[in-house]
Amino acid sequence: MKLEMRDISKSFGPVQVLQHVDFHVDHNEIHALIGENGAGKSTLMKIMTGIYTHDEGDILIDGVVTQIRSIKDSVAKRIAIVNQELNVFGDMSVLENLFIGKEITRGGIVDTVAQKKIADGIFTRLGIHLDYGTKVKELSVGMQQMLEIGKSLVNDAELIIMDEPTSALTDKEIDFLFAVIRRLKQDGKSIVYISHRMKEIFDLCDSITILRDGKLVKRESIKNITFDDVVKNMVGYELGGLFPQRLQIEPGKMLLRVNNLTRHKKFSDISFELHESEIIGFAGLMGSGRTEIMNVLFGVDSYDSGEIYVRGEKVGIHSVVKAKQLGIGYVTENRKEEGLFLDFSINDNVLFNNLKRLSSKFIVNDKKSRSTTTDFTQQVRLKCRDIQQYTSELSGGNQQKVVLSKWLANHPSILILDEPTRGIDVNAKKQIYEMIFELKKAGIGIIVVSSELVELLGITDTIYVMHEGRLMSRLVNHELSDEIVMNYMMGGSRHDDGETAKPIF
Amino acid sequence: MMAKQQNQSSSSKAFSVVKRFLIRNIPFIGLIILMVVLGFNSRAFLTPYNQLSILRQASINGLIAFGMMAVILSSGIDLSVGSTLAFTSMIMAQMIISGFPAWVAILAALVLGAIIGAFNGLLISRGKLQPMIATLSTMMVFRGVTLYISNGVPVSKLGEGLIGFIGRGSFIGIPTPVYILVFVFLFFYFILNRTVFGKRIYAIGGNVKAARLSGIQVERNQIYVYMISGILAALAGIILTSRIDSAVPTAGLSYEMNAIAACVIGGASLTGGRGRITGTFIGIMIIAVLMNGLNMLGTSAYLQQIITGGIIIAAVIFDRKK
Numbered sequence: 057m058k059l060e061m062r063d064i065s066k067s068f069g070p071v072q073v074l075q076h077v078d079f080h081v082d083h084n085e086i087h088a089l090i091g092e093n094g095a096g097k098s099t100l101m102k103i104m105t106g107i108y109t110h111d112e113g114d115i116l117i118d119g120v121v122t123q124i125r126s127i128k129d130s131v132a133k134r135i136a137i138v139n140q141e142l143n144v145f146g147d148m149s150v151l152e153n154l155f156i157g158k159e160i161t162r163g164g165i166v167d168t169v170a171q172k173k174i175a176d177g178i179f180t181r182l183g184i185h186l187d188y189g190t191k192v193k194e195l196s197v198g199m200q201q202m203l204e205i206g207k208s209l210v211n212d213a214e215l216i217i218m219d220e221p222t223s224a225l226t227d228k229e230i231d232f233l234f235a236v237i238r239r240l241k242q243d244g245k246s247i248v249y250i251s252h253r254m255k256e257i258f259d260l261c262d263s264i265t266i267l268r269d270g271k272l273v274k275r276e277s278i279k280n281i282t283f284d285d286v287v288k289n290m291v292g293y294e295l296g297g298l299f300p301q302r303l304q305i306e307p308g309k310m311l312l313r314v315n316n317l318t319r320h321k322k323f324s325d326i327s328f329e330l331h332e333s334e335i336i337g338f339a340g341l342m343g344s345g346r347t348e349i350m351n352v353l354f355g356v357d358s359y360d361s362g363e364i365y366v367r368g369e370k371v372g373i374h375s376v377v378k379a380k381q382l383g384i385g386y387v388t389e390n391r392k393e394e395g396l397f398l399d400f401s402i403n404d405n406v407l408f409n410n411l412k413r414l415s416s417k418f419i420v421n422d423k424k425s426r427s428t429t430t431d432f433t434q435q436v437r438l439k440c441r442d443i444q445q446y447t448s449e450l451s452g453g454n455q456q457k458v459v460l461s462k463w464l465a466n467h468p469s470i471l472i473l474d475e476p477t478r479g480i481d482v483n484a485k486k487q488i489y490e491m492i493f494e495l496k497k498a499g500i501g502i503i504v505v506s507s508e509l510v511e512l513l514g515i516t517d518t519i520y521v522m523h524e525g526r527l528m529s530r531l532v533n534h535e536l537s538d539e540i541v542m543n544y545m546m547g548g549s550r551h552d553d554g555e556t557a558k559p560i561f
Numbered sequence: 562m563m564a565k566q567q568n569q570s571s572s573s574k575a576f577s578v579v580k581r582f583l584i585r586n587i588p589f590i591g592l593i594i595l596m597v598v599l600g601f602n603s604r605a606f607l608t609p610y611n612q613l614s615i616l617r618q619a620s621i622n623g624l625i626a627f628g629m630m631a632v633i634l635s636s637g638i639d640l641s642v643g644s645t646l647a648f649t650s651m652i653m654a655q656m657i658i659s660g661f662p663a664w665v666a667i668l669a670a671l672v673l674g675a676i677i678g679a680f681n682g683l684l685i686s687r688g689k690l691q692p693m694i695a696t697l698s699t700m701m702v703f704r705g706v707t708l709y710i711s712n713g714v715p716v717s718k719l720g721e722g723l724i725g726f727i728g729r730g731s732f733i734g735i736p737t738p739v740y741i742l743v744f745v746f747l748f749f750y751f752i753l754n755r756t757v758f759g760k761r762i763y764a765i766g767g768n769v770k771a772a773r774l775s776g777i778q779v780e781r782n783q784i785y786v787y788m789i790s791g792i793l794a795a796l797a798g799i800i801l802t803s804r805i806d807s808a809v810p811t812a813g814l815s816y817e818m819n820a821i822a823a824c825v826i827g828g829a830s831l832t833g834g835r836g837r838i839t840g841t842f843i844g845i846m847i848i849a850v851l852m853n854g855l856n857m858l859g860t861s862a863y864l865q866q867i868i869t870g871g872i873i874i875a876a877v878i879f880d881r882k883k
Contacts, residue, residue, distance in 0.1 A: 354774070356773070376773060379776075393768075394770045394774055396771060397767040398767075399834060399835060408760060408763075408767075408771075411761065418756050418757045419756055419757070420755055420756060420759075462775075
C-alpha cells in the first residue's frame with residue numbers, strides 16, 4: 057500500500073500541532089518517523105488511524121483521495137497500529153485476542169475451527185508457535201507484541217504502524233521482531249516505524265521522515281543521511297543553543313553520598329555523590345533503573361542493601377515524609393499522574409505539598425498559603441490567570457512549573473528532576489533550564505534523569521550512564537559528544553572516567 | 562458606538578456571571594424550586610412545624626451522608642453504615658436494659674462505631690481490599706451479628722432521660738436531632754475547608770499517587786475517614802433508637818444508598834476529590850423535602866423512589882456541564 061498525506065494541518069484550540077506536513081510511505085518500505093516529544097509524531101499517527109481528524113490536507117491511498125474519519129475507517133482501509141502500550145486482553149486466550157472484534161461466527165456462535173485455520177496461516181507467516189488456549193497475560197511481552205501484529209494481519213492490514221516497538225523487549229526479542237518486520241516487508245506490507253533508538257532505525261529502515269515542532273524538516277532515504285544529520289534535524293539547533301551560559305561554580309559541601317545501593321531486580325551497586333551547586337545527570341534507556349533509584353532515594357520504594365549519607369550522616373530513607381525532612385524534593389516523570397492534582401487550583405497544589413509548613417497546629421493558614429504560592433509561582437515565571445486557576449487548564453510547560461514551585465516551597469537542598477522537560481515546548485524548556493541554573497547558583501544539588509541526551513549534555517556537570525540496572529560509567533561532562541553517551545546507552549563496553557568510547561556509528 | 566459595545570460586553574459579562582452562579586448552585590436552586598412547588602400545592606408544607614419535622618427526619622440520613630461524604634471525597638465508599646447503625650444501637654439498647662447508665666451505653670455505641678470504621682479502614686488501606694468489597698462484607702457481617710445477638714427481636718422501652726432527649730426532646734421549640742445535625746454540619750464544614758486533615762482527604766481523593774509523593778500518609782488518613790463514617794452511623798443510630806424508643810435489628814437497611822444519593826445530588830464525584838459538604842446538606846434536604854412533600858400530597862411511596870432516582874440522573878448530567 058502506498059499512503060500519502062499531503063499538507064496536513066491540525067490544531068487543538070489555539071495550539072497548532074501539525075503545520076502543512078507531507079508524509080508518504082511506499083509499499084515494500086519500512087519508513088522511520090522520528091522527532092522529539094511534542095514534534096507531532098503521535099498526532100500524525102492518530103490521524104492515520106482515524107483517532108483524530110485533520111483540519112486541512114488530503115490523505116491518499118494508492119493515489120486515491122480517501123477519508124479516514126474513525127478507527128473503523130482506518131481498519132477498513134487496512135491500516136493497523138501496534139501501540140507502545142499493548143492493547144491485549146490478559147485474561148482472554150490467544151485465539152480470542154487475535155479475533156477480538158473480528159470474530160468469525162456461524163449462526164451467532166464463534167466458529168473457533170475457522171478461526172484456528174486462519175490463525176495457523178498467520179502464525180506460520182510470522183514464524184511463531186503459540187497454544188491458542190493460553191491466556192495472553194502468561195505470554196512474554198515480545199510474544200504479546202507478536203500477537204498484536206497477528207491481529208493486524210487478521211484485519212488484512214497493508215500498512216502497519218509500530219510505535220516504539222522495542223522499548224520493552226530483550227535483545228533476542230528485538231532480533232526476532234526485526235526478522236518478522238523484514239518478512240512483512242517482503243510480503244509487500246508497508247511499515248511505519250517510530251523509535252528513539254537511532255541504531256535500530258539505521259539497521260532496519262529504508263527511509264526516514266523527521267518532524268520538529270509540528271513541521272516536516274526532512275524526508276530522506278536512509279542511505280543518504282548520517283546520524284549527525286538526523287540529530288541536528290530532530291533537535292533543530294546546534295548543541296548548546298537551547299542552554300543558558302554554563303555556570304562555573306565550584307561544587308560546595310557534599311550533600312548526598314550513595315554507596316553500593318541495591319534493590320533486587322531493579323538496580324545494583326549504585327554509588328555516586330552529589331555536592332552543593334552541582335548538577336548530576338542519569339542517562340539510560342527506559343527501564344534501565346534510573347527512576348527506580350530516585351524512588352528509593354525519595355522513600356517511595358525500599359532498598360535491599362547499601363548506604364545513603366545525607367550531609368555526611370548515614371540515614372535510612374524509609375518514607376516520603378523522611379525524605380522531605382532531609383530536604384529532598386522530587387519532580388516525577390509523569391507530572392499528570394504523580395505530580396499534579398489536576399482538578400485542583402495552583403494554590404491547592406502548592407498547599408497539598410506543604411501542609412505542615414502552611415498551617416498552624418492543624419488549621420490551614422490560607423493567607424500564608426496564597427502568599428507562598430504567589431512567591432514561588434512568580435519565581436518560576438508561571439503564566440496563569442491567577443493562583444486559583446485549575447492546573448488542568450495549564451499548558452505542559454506551565455504545569456511543570458507548578459510542580460517545580462510546589463517543591464521549591466518546601467525549600468529543598470537536594471532536588472531530583474525526572475524527565476523535567478518531557479512533552480513541553482522549546483521556550484518552556486529554555487526557561488526550565490534557566491531555573492535549574494538559578495537553583496544551582498543558590499547552592500541546591502540537583503539530580504536530572506533524562507532520556508534526552510542533549511539535555512544532559514547541556515546542563516549537567518557529571519553524567520552517570522545506566523544500563524540494565526547498573527552504572528556503566530561516570531562521565532565528566534566537558535568534551536562529550538552525544539555519540540559517546542549514545543554508545544553507553546546502547547549497552548556499550550564499560551569505560552573509566554574520561555576515556556573516549558568508540559562511537560558505534 | 563464604542564459605548565454601546567462596552568455596554569454590550571458588560572451586560573454579557575454580567576450574564577455570564579449569573580449563568581455561572583446558576584450552574585454552580587443547581588442543587589440549591591432545585592431545592593428552592595421544589596419547596597415553592599410543594600408550598601403552592603400543600604398549605605401545611607411550609608408551616609414552621611412541618612419544616613422542623615423535615616429537618617428532624619433529615620437528621621438521621623444527614624449524619625450518615627456527612628460521613629459518607631468524607632469517605633467518598635477520599636475516593637472510597639462505605640456500604641456498611643446501615644449495619645453499623647443497627648449493631649451499635651442494639652448493643653447500646655441491651656446495655657441500657659441491663660442497667661448501664663445511658664451515657665455509658667451511648668459512649669459505647671460511638672466507640673463501637675469508630676472501631677467498625679477502623680476495621681473497614683484497615684481492610685481497605687492495609688488489606689488492599691476495594692472499598693466496595695470491604696464494606697459490603699462488613700455490612701453483611703454486622704447485620705448478621707445484630708440479628709444473631711438480638712434473635713431478630715427489637716429491644717424496647719429504654720426509658721426517658723438522656724436517651725429519650727436525644728431523639729425525642731427539644732430545646733426552645735427545636736428538636737434535639739436538628740441541633741446535632743447542624744452542629745455536625747458546621748463541624749464538617751470547618752474540618753473539610755479549613756484544616757490540614759480536610760485538605761489531606763481532598764488530596765488523597767484527587768490523586769492518590771501525588772498525595773503519597775507529597776508525604777501524605779494515605780493509609781492512616783483512610784482509616785480516620787472510615788472511623789468518622791462509623792461514628793456518625795452510630796450517632797444516627799442513637800437518634801433513631803431514641804426516636805422510636807427501641808433498637809430494631811433491621812434498622813438502617815439501605816441507608817447507605819440514601820447517603821450516597823445525597824452526596825451525588827450535592828455534586829460529589831464518586832472518583833473522589835470533588836464535592837462540597839454544603840452540597841451534601843442540600844442533597845439530604847432535597848430527599849427529605851421530597852419525601853415529606855409527596856407524603857403531604859398523598860402520593861404513593863413508590864413514586865418517591867422513582868422521582869429520587871430521576872433526580873440523581875439529572876444531577877449527574879447537569880454536573881457534567883459545569
